[in-house]
Amino acid sequence: xxxxxxxxxxxxxxxxxxxxxxxNVKTSTVTPVNPAHLTRVCTILYQQQHDSGxxxxxxxxxxxxxxxxxxxxxxxxxxxxxxxxxxxxxxxxLTRSPEFTHSHITLNKMxxxxxxxxxxxxxxxxxxxxxxxxxxxxxxxxxxxxxxxKARELKKCVEFFHLTSAHxxxxxxxxxxxxxxxxxGDRLVDEAKxxxxxxxxxxxxxxxxYRRLICGFCDRGDMVEASKLWNSMVDEGHEADxxxxxxxxxxxxxxxxxxxGLKLFQMxxxxxxEELGIHHTYRLVIEWMCKKGKLAEARVVFDxxxxxxxxxxxxxxxxxxxxxxxxxxxVREAYLIMERIKEPDISVxxxxxxxLLRMKRAAEATEVxxxxxxxxxxxxxxxxxxxxQGHMGKRGRKGRDPLxxxxxxxxxxxxxxxxxxxxxxxxxxxxxxxxxVPRFDYxxxxxxxxxEEGVIMFEKVGKKLREVGLFxxxxxxxxxxxxxxxxxxxxxxxx
Numbered sequence: 001x002x003x004x005x006x007x008x009x010x011x012x013x014x015x016x017x018x019x020x021x022x023x024n025v026k027t028s029t030v031t032p033v034n035p036a037h038l039t040r041v042c043t044i045l046y047q048q049q050h051d052s053g054x055x056x057x058x059x060x061x062x063x064x065x066x067x068x069x070x071x072x073x074x075x076x077x078x079x080x081x082x083x084x085x086x087x088x089x090x091x092x093x094l095t096r097s098p099e100f101t102h103s104h105i106t107l108n109k110m111x112x113x114x115x116x117x118x119x120x121x122x123x124x125x126x127x128x129x130x131x132x133x134x135x136x137x138x139x140x141x142x143x144x145x146x147x148x149x150k151a152r153e154l155k156k157c158v159e160f161f162h163l164t165s166a167h168x169x170x171x172x173x174x175x176x177x178x179x180x181x182x183x184x185g186d187r188l189v190d191e192a193k194x195x196x197x198x199x200x201x202x203x204x205x206x207x208x209x210y211r212r213l214i215c216g217f218c219d220r221g222d223m224v225e226a227s228k229l230w231n232s233m234v235d236e237g238h239e240a241d242x243x244x245x246x247x248x249x250x251x252x253x254x255x256x257x258x259x260x261g262l263k264l265f266q267m268x269x270x271x272x273x274e275e276l277g278i279h280h281t282y283r284l285v286i287e288w289m290c291k292k293g294k295l296a297e298a299r300v301v302f303d304x305x306x307x308x309x310x311x312x313x314x315x316x317x318x319x320x321x322x323x324x325x326x327x328x329x330x331v332r333e334a335y336l337i338m339e340r341i342k343e344p345d346i347s348v349x350x351x352x353x354x355x356l357l358r359m360k361r362a363a364e365a366t367e368v369x370x371x372x373x374x375x376x377x378x379x380x381x382x383x384x385x386x387x388x389q390g391h392m393g394k395r396g397r398k399g400r401d402p403l404x405x406x407x408x409x410x411x412x413x414x415x416x417x418x419x420x421x422x423x424x425x426x427x428x429x430x431x432x433x434x435x436x437v438p439r440f441d442y443x444x445x446x447x448x449x450x451x452e453e454g455v456i457m458f459e460k461v462g463k464k465l466r467e468v469g470l471f472x473x474x475x476x477x478x479x480x481x482x483x484x485x486x487x488x489x490x491x492x493x494x495x
Contacts, residue, residue, distance in 0.1 A: 031066070031068050031070055032070075033068075033070055033071050033074050034065065034066070037063075037064065037065035037066070037071075038065070038071065038074055038075070038078070040063055040065070041060065041063060041065055041071075041075065041089070042075060042078045042079070042085070044056070044059050044060060044063060045075070045079075045085035045086075045088055045089055046079075046085055049084045049085045049088055050084075053088075053091065056088055056092070057092055057095065060089075060092050067093065067096055067099075067100050068100075069103060069105065069106050072089070072090075072093065072102075072106045072109075073105070073106060073109050075089050076106075076109045076110055076112075076113050079113060080113060080116065081113070081116050081117055082113070082117060083113055083114045083117040083119045083122060086110055086113045086114070087110070087114070087122065090102075090110055102135075103135070104130070104135040104136070104137050104139075104140065107126070107130055107135055107140075108137075108139050108140055108143060110126070111123065111126055111127070111130075111140065111143050111144060112143050114126065114147075115143055115144070115146070115147030116147075118147075118151065120147070120148070120151050120153060123144065123147055123148075124148075124153075124156060127140070127144050127160060127163075128163065131160075131163050131164045131166075131167045131169065132167055134167060134168055134169065136164050136167075136169050138175060138178050141160075141164075141175055141178065141179050141182075142178060142179065142182040144160060145157050145160065145179050145182070145183065145195070146182050146183060146186055146188070148160070149183055149186075149188045149191035149192075149195075150186070150188065152191075154191060154194050154195070154198075157191070157194075157195050158194075158195060158198045158199060161175075161176075161199060161202075161203070171203065172203065173203055173204065173205065173206050173208075173209065176195075176196065176199065176203050176205070176209060177206075177208050177209055177212065179192070179195065180192045180195070180196060180209055180212045180213060180216075181212050183195070183216075184212050184213065184215065184216030184219075187216075187219070187220065189213065189216035189217055189219075189220060192212075192213060192216060193213055193225075193229075196209060196213065206238065207233065207238040207239060207241055208241075210229055210230075210232070210233040210238060210241070210244070211241040211243060211244040213229050214226050214229050214230060214233075214241075214244045214247065214248065215243070215244060215247045217229065218247045218248055218250075218251040219251075221251065221254075221255060223248070223251060223252065223255065223257070223260075226248060226251070230244070230248070240272075242268075242272060242281070245264060245268055245272075245281070246280075246281055246284055248261075248264060249261045249264045249265055249281075249284065249285070250284055250288075252264065253288040253292075258288075258292065261285075261288070262285075265281070265285055268281060280313075280315075282301060282302075282304075282305040282310060282316065283312075283313065283315055283316040283319070285298075285301055286298045286301055286302055286305075286316055286319050286320065287315070287316070287319040289301065289323070290319045290320060290322055290323030290326075290327070291319075291322075291323075293323075293326070293327045294327075295323045295324065295327040298319075298320065298323055299320075302316070302320060314341065314343075314344065314345050314347050314348050315347050317337055317341060317348060317351075318347045318348045318350065318351030318352075319351065320337060321334045321337055321338060321348065321351040321352050321355060322351040322352075322354055322355045324337070324355070325352070325355025325356060325358065325359055326355050326358050326359070329359065331359075334352065334355065338352060344372075344375075344377070345377065346372075346377055346379075346380060346383075349368060349369075349372040349377060349383075350382070350383065350386070352365075352368050353365045353368050353369065353383070353386060353387070353390075354386060356368065356390075357386060357387075357389070357390035362387070362390040362391045362472065363472055365386075365387060365390055366387060366391075366472040366475065366476065369383065369387060369475075369476070370475065373479070378483065379479070379483075379484075381443070381446065381484065384442075384446065384476060384480050384484070385442045385443060385446070387476050388442045388473075388476065389442060391470075391472065391473050391476075392473075411423050411426060411427060414426065414444075414448060416448065416453065417448040419448070446480065446484075450484070450486060451486060452486060454481065454486075455481045455482075455486070455489075457481075458477045458478060458480060458481030459478065459481055461474075461477050462474040462475070462477045462478035462481070465477065
């Protein structure tokens with residue numbers, strides 16, 4: 001199926017020294033590093049990184065330490081964004097040959113530091129030397145080309161493939177796919193496409209290449225380019241990847257192009273029906289139909305899925321429960337589906353709670369919250385945030401008592417967390433409440449009180465809320481203080 005495009009719219013002081021005396025060695029066992037020696041060496045490198053080579057080399061030679069691969073890696077970790085100390089130490093290690101020789105692990109680590117510091121000239125020099133010494137591996141391609149692509153050095157990205165191939169490194173479509181995956185993961189999808197196009201005559205892209213490019217453009221929301229790549233993939237005879245189909249369909253739904261997404265789903269039902277259940281395509285369609293209020297259509301797709309023997313998972317049933325509550329106010333049917341699930345998980349309870357909160361039935365949602373705890377399903381942070389918003393709204397509850405007024409509680413939490421600037425901004429927004437509606441941030445509220453002081457505060461708030469008759473809110477806060485307020489409590493909340 002073709003998709004119509006009309007329908008969807010070194011710097012370095014002096015020239016760097018030649019990188020020599022490298023050889024590929026077997027990775028030795030990790031030896032412990034003396035912290036005192038590491039600190040002393042890093043101090044020298046930091047203080048004298050701008051000094052001349054002989055002076056720095058003399059200081060390092062007079063310092064007692066054992067030079068190993070692990071020691072070199074630890075030095076790189078101490079300067080993650082500063083290339084000069086690391087490169088100075090690298091130059092010193094070249095004088096310690098043959099007792100110490102670099103491997104691709106140590107050079108890749110240094111390459112990563114140089115790349116993060118945006119020293120493109122030195123990076124390119126090091127890539128040349130690694131290719132000449134045949135110390136290039138897949139990680140070298142990932143680190144080097146990611147840095148070059150970010151700097152828009154696209155010609156060098158392509159040239160590096162030819163450079164490594166000239167020195168005996170095998171550059172095939174697997175290496176290209178790994179590079180494309182890395183670039184697309186860093187939102188460099190245009191650069192990834194450029195590399196693929198320039199290498200097309202030498203390295204033919206396969207279905208995996210197109211899938212990653214399509215997913216990259218979908219993540220960016222560019223469905224025109226994604227559709228062009230889809231058509232190119234079909235024209236070259238590659239089978240359409242089911243994951244790429246799902247990604248395109250989901251992006252269509254997110255961009256409110258529901259018709260285009262359903263056309264793609266219809267094509268999959270005709271040609272790839274045996275893979276729909278394996279790759280959760282039905283679940284994706286049902287979820288978005290329920291979000292859009294198309295409950296009747298979602299039920300048809302659900303019945304079709306069952307007729308074909310595909311068992312519905314908890315996420316699919318959760319979407320149906322939410323759709324029944326929000327679209328049709330069919331509470332009884334939602335509870336019937338809930339009762340038939342043998343082992344409900346957090347997603348099922350979240351679907352039920354979210355639907356009840358959308359229906360303004362916060363008390364009933366809190367009962368579901370208590371039931372999930374009784375059945376051994378521990379709430380997560382999202383559960384508490386949903387319930388608090390359902391009970392108090394997005395602006396938070398206001399009241400005369402400071403223990404019930406959440407403006408006061410939130411500002412106190414900001415001050416205790418040493419966020420004075422944020423506290424001042426929030427106060428200003430509260431003062432201008434008539435012209436600007438401050439949205440209460442429950443995530444920050446819970447985060448700033450996630451400590452032992454917060455445990456005490458939640459107990460006091462729970463007690464005060466019960467005194468004024470807000471028992472549901474009191475239970476939510478007390479439970480959060482007992483199980484979620486500190487890291488140790490979160491780790492042990494299931495016990």
